[in-house]
Amino acid sequence: MNVxxxxxxxxxxxxxxxxxxxxxxxVTLGTFVGVLPGIGPALTIALLLPxxxxxxxxxxxxxxxxxxxxxxMYGGSTTSILLNTPGESASVATAIEGYQMAxxxxxxxxxxxxxxxxxxxxTISTLLLSLFAQPVAKLATTFRAADYFAxxxxxxxxxxxxxxxxxxxxxxxxxxxxxxxxxxxDGLTGQARFTFGTMELLEGIDVVVVIVGLFAIGETLFxxxxxxxxxxxxxxxxxxxxxxxxxxxDDWRRSWGPWLRGTAVGFPFGALPSGGADVPTFLSYTYEKxxxxxxxxxxxxAIEGVAGPEAANNAAFSGVLVxxxxxxxxxxxxxxxxxxxxxxxxxxxxxxxxxxxxxxVWALIASxxxxxxxxxxxxxxxxxxxxxxxxxxxxxxxxxxLVFATLGVYASTGSVNQVxxxxxxxxxxxxxxxxxxxxxxxxxxLILGPMMELQFRRALLVSNGDLTVFVTRPxxxxxxxxxxxxxxxxxxxxxxxxxxxxxxxxxxxxxxEED
Amino acid sequence: xxxxxxxxxxxxxxxxxxxxxxxxxxxxGGNASGAVDYPSKTLQLMVPAAPGGGWDxxxxxxxxxxxxxxxxxxxxxxxxxxxxxxxxxxxxxxSKNRGDAHHLMVMGLxxxxxxxxxxxxxxxxxxxxxxxxxxxxxxxVVPANSKYTTLKQLMDDAKxxxxxxxxxxxxxxxxxxxxxxxxxxxxxxxxxxxKYVAYSGGGExxxxxxxxxxTAAVSGQSEFKDLxxxxxxxxxxxxxxxxxxxxxxxxxxxxxxxxFDVDLMNWRGVVAPPGISNGDKAAVTAFVDKLHGSAxxxxxxxxxxxxxxxxxxxxxxxxxxxxxxxxxxxxxxxGLG
Numbered sequence: 001m002n003v004x005x006x007x008x009x010x011x012x013x014x015x016x017x018x019x020x021x022x023x024x025x026x027v028t029l030g031t032f033v034g035v036l037p038g039i040g041p042a043l044t045i046a047l048l049l050p051x052x053x054x055x056x057x058x059x060x061x062x063x064x065x066x067x068x069x070x071x072x073m074y075g076g077s078t079t080s081i082l083l084n085t086p087g088e089s090a091s092v093a094t095a096i097e098g099y100q101m102a103x104x105x106x107x108x109x110x111x112x113x114x115x116x117x118x119x120x121x122x123t124i125s126t127l128l129l130s131l132f133a134q135p136v137a138k139l140a141t142t143f144r145a146a147d148y149f150a151x152x153x154x155x156x157x158x159x160x161x162x163x164x165x166x167x168x169x170x171x172x173x174x175x176x177x178x179x180x181x182x183x184x185x186d187g188l189t190g191q192a193r194f195t196f197g198t199m200e201l202l203e204g205i206d207v208v209v210v211i212v213g214l215f216a217i218g219e220t221l222f223x224x225x226x227x228x229x230x231x232x233x234x235x236x237x238x239x240x241x242x243x244x245x246x247x248x249x250d251d252w253r254r255s256w257g258p259w260l261r262g263t264a265v266g267f268p269f270g271a272l273p274s275g276g277a278d279v280p281t282f283l284s285y286t287y288e289k290x291x292x293x294x295x296x297x298x299x300x301x302a303i304e305g306v307a308g309p310e311a312a313n314n315a316a317f318s319g320v321l322v323x324x325x326x327x328x329x330x331x332x333x334x335x336x337x338x339x340x341x342x343x344x345x346x347x348x349x350x351x352x353x354x355x356x357x358x359x360x361v362w363a364l365i366a367s368x369x370x371x372x373x374x375x376x377x378x379x380x381x382x383x384x385x386x387x388x389x390x391x392x393x394x395x396x397x398x399x400x401x402l403v404f405a406t407l408g409v410y411a412s413t414g415s416v417n418q419v420x421x422x423x424x425x426x427x428x429x430x431x432x433x434x435x436x437x438x439x440x441x442x443x444x445x446l447i448l449g450p451m452m453e454l455q456f457r458r459a460l461l462v463s464n465g466d467l468t469v470f471v472t473r474p475x476x477x478x479x480x481x482x483x484x485x486x487x488x489x490x491x492x493x494x495x496x497x498x499x500x501x502x503x504x505x506x507x508x509x510x511x512x513e514e515d
Numbered sequence: 516x517x518x519x520x521x522x523x524x525x526x527x528x529x530x531x532x533x534x535x536x537x538x539x540x541x542x543x544g545g546n547a548s549g550a551v552d553y554p555s556k557t558l559q560l561m562v563p564a565a566p567g568g569g570w571d572x573x574x575x576x577x578x579x580x581x582x583x584x585x586x587x588x589x590x591x592x593x594x595x596x597x598x599x600x601x602x603x604x605x606x607x608x609x610s611k612n613r614g615d616a617h618h619l620m621v622m623g624l625x626x627x628x629x630x631x632x633x634x635x636x637x638x639x640x641x642x643x644x645x646x647x648x649x650x651x652x653x654x655x656v657v658p659a660n661s662k663y664t665t666l667k668q669l670m671d672d673a674k675x676x677x678x679x680x681x682x683x684x685x686x687x688x689x690x691x692x693x694x695x696x697x698x699x700x701x702x703x704x705x706x707x708x709x710k711y712v713a714y715s716g717g718g719e720x721x722x723x724x725x726x727x728x729x730t731a732a733v734s735g736q737s738e739f740k741d742l743x744x745x746x747x748x749x750x751x752x753x754x755x756x757x758x759x760x761x762x763x764x765x766x767x768x769x770x771x772x773x774x775f776d777v778d779l780m781n782w783r784g785v786v787a788p789p790g791i792s793n794g795d796k797a798a799v800t801a802f803v804d805k806l807h808g809s810a811x812x813x814x815x816x817x818x819x820x821x822x823x824x825x826x827x828x829x830x831x832x833x834x835x836x837x838x839x840x841x842x843x844x845x846x847x848x849x850g851l852g
Contacts, residue, residue: 046565046595049575141725185599188713190632190687190851199606202633203598273722327725328741329718339718340572343737346818350741414596458712462728464678 007130010362014370019063023367026064027374030071031382035079037087037216037401039408040208041072042333049341058345059360063367065341066321069334070122070368073277073314074375077114078386081306082107085216085401087408089207089278090313092443093285095215097298097305104301107387112246113255113303114310115379120256121263121311122372125318128267130365133354136319137326140271145458146469150479151272152279152452157486159282159444169437176428177445180205187454188461200417205425207446208412213422214439216405218429220398225430227394246380255307258288262311269312270319273329277316278447282440284308318368325349325361553798554589554617561620562595563604569735571595573649573783574621576819580811586802600629600689606637612788616795619645623783624690627838631846632688639839643791644832646803647784649816650824652736652755653694654767656748658724661731666752666773669731670702677708683720683729687713688851690781691733694754696845701775706848724748735781736761737820754779755822782824782838784831800827 013019033044045065052061076091081098094114101110128136143151183194184204195201247255262284269280288304289295298305323329328349330336342349347357354361389397409422432439463469471477558581562574574593581587596604601622612618620642630639655666663669673680684691692711699706712729714720721739724732725747732739732748736759742748743762750767753759756778758766770777787799806812807825816823826834 049571141722143722144726144728145723185633186687187715188687190713192633199599199603199635202603273719323718323722327721329722331718336718340568343819344572346820348737348741351745351747352741414594458723458728461710461712462681464710 003130006358006362007366009359010364010366011369013059013359013363014063014366019060019363019367020370022060022064023067023371024374026067027071027074027371027378029064030068030073031075031375031378032071033068034072034075034077034087037079037085037212037405037408039411040088040334041069042337043412044068044072045334045337045341049337049344052341052344058347059363061341061345062338062360062364063371065338066364066367067371067374069317069338070314070371071375073122073317074115074118074379076313077118077306077310078111081110081114082386082389083397083401084219085405086211087208087216089211089443089447090276090281090316091309092211092215092278092440093281093309094306094313096285096440097302100299100301101303101306102301102390106301106303107390108383109247109251109303110301110306111383111386112380113251113307115376115383116247117255117259117262117307117311118314118379119372119376120259121266121315122318122375123369124260124263125267125270125315126365126368126372129318129321129368133322133326136268136271136322140273140323141327141329142475143272144473144476145455145462146473146476147479148272148455149452149459150470150476150483152448152455154479154483154486155279155283156444156448156452157483159286166436169435170441173432173437173439173441174445177210177442177447178449179445180210180442181446181449182453187450188457200415200421205421206413206418207443209409209418209422210425210446211443212405212409213425214429214432214442216401217423217426218433218439220402220405221426221430222433223394223398225434246383251303254303258284258304258308259311261287262308263315266312266315267319270316270331271322272319273323273331276332276447277313277320278443280312280316281309282444284312321364321368325353325364326351328353552588553795553802554587554591556617557589558587558591559618560591560593561604561608561618562593563597563601563608563620563622563626565595565597569651569781570601570621570623570783572819576812576815577621577648577785577806580806580809580815584809584811586805586809599633599635600686601626602629602633602635602637605630605635605639605642608786608788609637609641614790615788616791616799619785619787619799621783621785624693624779624781624838624842627835627842628688628690628693628846631843632851639786639835641789643787643789643796644835645785645787645796645799646807646827646831647782647824647834648803648807649819649821650755650780650782651821652753652759653690653733653779653781654736654739654753654761655694655698655731655733655751655770656724656739656743657731657751658727659747659749661749663731663751664749666768666770666775669751670698670704670775673699673709674702674704677704678710679730681710681712681728681730682733683712683714683723683731684733685714685720687711688846689713690735690779692849692851693842693845694733694777694779696849697777697779698770698775700845700848701770701777706845707850709849711849759822780822780824784826784835803827 029044030041033039045068055061076088077094080086080091080095082102084095084099086092086095098110183201185202186193192202265284266280270277285305285308288308289298292298292302292304320331320335323331324335324339330339339349406419409419459469470480560574560578562571564570578591578593581591596607604620605626608620627639657663682695695709695711696706699709714723720732720734723729736753739748740762743750750761752770752773753761753767754770758769761767785803804827
């Protein structure tokens with residue numbers, strides 16, 4: 001194994017000035033499209049695809065594309081934290097604590113822990129990618145439909161923390177998300193569901209449209225409705241922290257654990273052929289919440305709740321590259337567009353890519369290290385600029401958000417109907433805020449619901465309707481066993497207490513606390 | 516050092532182009548006249564699918580060839596209308612672009628199936644056929660450790676015990692499932708009894724085949740090339756008239772060679788909106804003829820591994836009609852019609 005030799009020659013390629021320029025363009029573009037709601041890396045790369053035709057330089061192209069993807073992951077946290085308007089599903093979890101931090105005047109710390117966490121996670125996961133791409137890919141392709149179902153179910157029960165204080169409201173939100181998820185053509189039979197006979201709904205409702213509607217538009221309406229009772233500017237900046245230091249000593253102490261744990265969750269999830277970057281952010285959030293000593297702070301702006309998910313979504317990207325490069329399997333929308341780019345250059349990602357185009361692969365991997373450094377250098381100073389956004393008077397700021405949200409939806413779908421749908425969902429989002437319904441479970445239902453349903457039915461189709469398919473393989477059985485544990489553990493103290501005849505007001509314990 | 520210089524320039528151009536891409540010429544209406552100077556204004560190419568797919572690549576390759584070889588003196592723009600096997604784009608072309616000869620749409624076999632499976636209110640015979648351009652064969656693969664070494668063995672089992680074979684491929688009603696239906700019919704099995712597991716794309720089907728969920732996967736011939744070459748999967752047959760190399764270093768046998776009378780090409784073509792004049796139709800056809808003959812297009816086809824499948828004029832119209840009938844029948848047999 002001469003991984004290090006290969007990697008060094010990769011660095012040799014990337015550190016040439018023109019490739020550094022490509023990387024810099026990529027990360028800068030990525031950061032900005034990440035900041036804009038609705039316009040994600042997949043769309044940006046797709047828009048740039050025709051340009052690559054004339055570029056005729058695969059290495060430069062892929063360095064730039066990887067930079068865009070990474071940059072978008074860094075930038076995605078910005079609007080989540082400052083304005084509670086995430087632009088894609090991977091930043092929804094960040095918004096929960098990040099926005100609360102910003103409201104308490106801790107926007108700088110939140111943005112800094114997101115940027116540094118992204119850097120830490122990006123670098124560690126790139127290292128994992130360099131060293132273990134092949135074995136991880138092998139592991140990822142052992143997952144069958146039944147396993148994916150069990151995994152989705154586990155994620156679903158494990159992230160109940162998102163449900164919030166009221167169980168009924170949380171479950172209603174979740175069910176609304178599940179409902180949105182089944183709209184459109186059923187993947188297995190091709191039959192239309194809940195489309196009311198319209199062509200526009202056949203494709204289903206895109207998760208970006210829902211996120212922009214619920215968050216950006218819903219938030220704008222909500223703010224507008226209470227305009228008179230709010231101060232003109234959003235949040236005061238932290239007093240005294242304008243100059244030196246992004247994070248206090250205490251912030252560092254509380255952030256590094258979540259960064260590492262977020263990386264540990266994000267990387268393997270990204271590598272799974274049905275994983276993606278959003279599920280691990282929710283898992284990381286829940287885990288940090290359960291683990292935290294000061295759990296009461298969660299919901300009011302706990303830095304762990306920003307550090308974990310942000311590390312998770314960046315780590316997931318390096319994970320996504322594992323099946324893409326080693327097997328040619330795209331696991332996210334962006335990866336699918338990158339796969340198309342590979343094909344434009346007549347390169348077929350797969351088991352032989354490492355042997356056939358080692359120069360390209362290792363330059364790409366080396367560019368990830370470089371990109372992370374560039375992004376950190378770009379994003380830390382930018383924090384000072386971003387927080388200024390909070391000093392824009394509200395009416396102007398939210399008018400701007402509405403413009404970008406509308407543009408974003410139109411740009412990513414190319415359909416005015418989708419813009420109307422986004423606004424319709426925005427009105428629902430306003431209602432949910434008004435009546436104190438949590439928003440995150442909607443996104444969770446929308447992401448996990450279709451995955452659970454589709455994989456459950458695939459598993460049964462493959463097994464000819466035999467339900468034992470869910471217990472015959474050890475992997476599935478273990479995952480489903482964990483589901484049962486996750487469901488029971490919160491009630492264990494009460495059960496134990498009752499058995500011992502004590503009073504039942506023991507604090508609820510939860511699944512994550514055992515590890 | 517010229518290349519290095521041009522790379523830097525290209526990188527800067529990227530940023531500029533991205534900005535330029537934000538402005539979109541939405542001017543419509545107004546028919547062009549005269550076969551001589553078509554296109555006489557901005558030519559719009561609609562891709563009725565997401566960026567990055569086969570149709571998208573076709574359109575962007577057309578765009579590049581048109582501008583590089585100076586076939587079009589006016590700008591050529593590509594835009595995407597995603598959804599439902601292209602039927603949403605189809606509906607838009609028919610309703611919004613009627614009579615506009617400067618608005619073309621890339622389409623293909625998948626759309627023929629999509630119209631049937633999605634019960635689209637807008638049918639393909641409503642548009643003006645221009646030409647078919649390229650085609651790709653389909654391939655049937657099994658995992659390397661599968662007991663099936665020939666298509667015949669696989670089909671024998673599919674006939675005798677349909678529940679024992681898990682077929683997998685792209686979306687329901689798409690080319691892959693159509694091929695499974697045609698194969699079943701040719702083998703004397705019940706197309707409706709075939710167990711077909713649909714995946715959102717080739718990648719997911721690949722993972723499912725490797726993980727062991729599927730007995731056999733059906734896909735475009737290039738999709739599995741690398742896995743075939745790495746001996747992780749085995750190609751049993753390709754669906755065209757003559758065998759192509761799908762990664763083994765030698766041509767794979769065709770379905771016909773193995774005794775099943777099935778020939779299916781995943782073809783792609785281009786259509787114009789309804790209601791254009793005969794003169795316009797002739798002008799568009801002549802323009803696409805010119806594109807097909809250009810050096811840029813020929814080179815691009817070779818690079819992409821696309822087979823030349825050119826039919827234009829009346830030949831294209833007749834082909835569209837016969838494919839429509841064949842696909843409608845097989846999808847009805849499968850139970851999706």
